[in-house]
Amino acid sequence: MHxxxxxxxxxxxxxxxxxxxxxxxxxxxxxxxxAEMTVAMAVGMVVLHPVWMFVLxxxxxxALMHNPYTGALIMATNMxxxxxxxxxxxxxxWQPIAEMGAAMxxxxxxxxxxxxxxxxDTSDLMLWGHLLMxxxxxxxxxxxxxxxxxx
Numbered sequence: 764m765h766x767x768x769x770x771x772x773x774x775x776x777x778x779x780x781x782x783x784x785x786x787x788x789x790x791x792x793x794x795x796x797x798a799e800m801t802v803a804m805a806v807g808m809v810v811l812h813p814v815w816m817f818v819l820x821x822x823x824x825x826a827l828m829h830n831p832y833t834g835a836l837i838m839a840t841n842m843x844x845x846x847x848x849x850x851x852x853x854x855x856x857w858q859p860i861a862e863m864g865a866a867m868x869x870x871x872x873x874x875x876x877x878x879x880x881x882x883x884d885t886s887d888l889m890l891w892g893h894l895l896m897x898x899x900x901x902x903x904x905x906x907x908x909x910x911x912x913x914x
Contacts, residue, residue: 796912800850804867805842806845846863847863862906863904866903870895870899
């Protein structure tokens with residue numbers, strides 16, 4: 764009978780990677796991708812807001828930007844456009860891009876109900892809409908871990 768001795772140096776090193784359907788997934792890559800999409804969303808808000816203001820002003824419809832419902836949807840659109848462009852650049856398929864886009868809109872759509880009922884005000888809508896996007900994005904990402912965490 765032959766028994767192999769194992770030394771601490773022969774043990775596998777701890778890693779942040781796990782396997783999912785034969786693919787190596789990395790928590791670090793997953794978190795980095797989440798951060799990249801968040802930055803893209805912020806860029807979209809900053810870059811596209813003046814475009815909307817210019818167009819709406821030219822159309823005499825600047826009030827749409829100040830309406831909480833349309834203003835929130837315009838902001839979600841700005842974030843979605845930039846994030847979708849970044850995801851496409853990173854090689855994502857259209858279905859995950861659409862799911863991530865939904866994560867931008869759904870929090871606002873849900874919050875429109877308490878806003879309409881007077882339970883929250885416009886600042887609560889904007890604050891909670893943005894905060895709830897983050898777990899909504901995480902859920903969309905966790906539904907397809909192989910899409911976001913390849914090593």
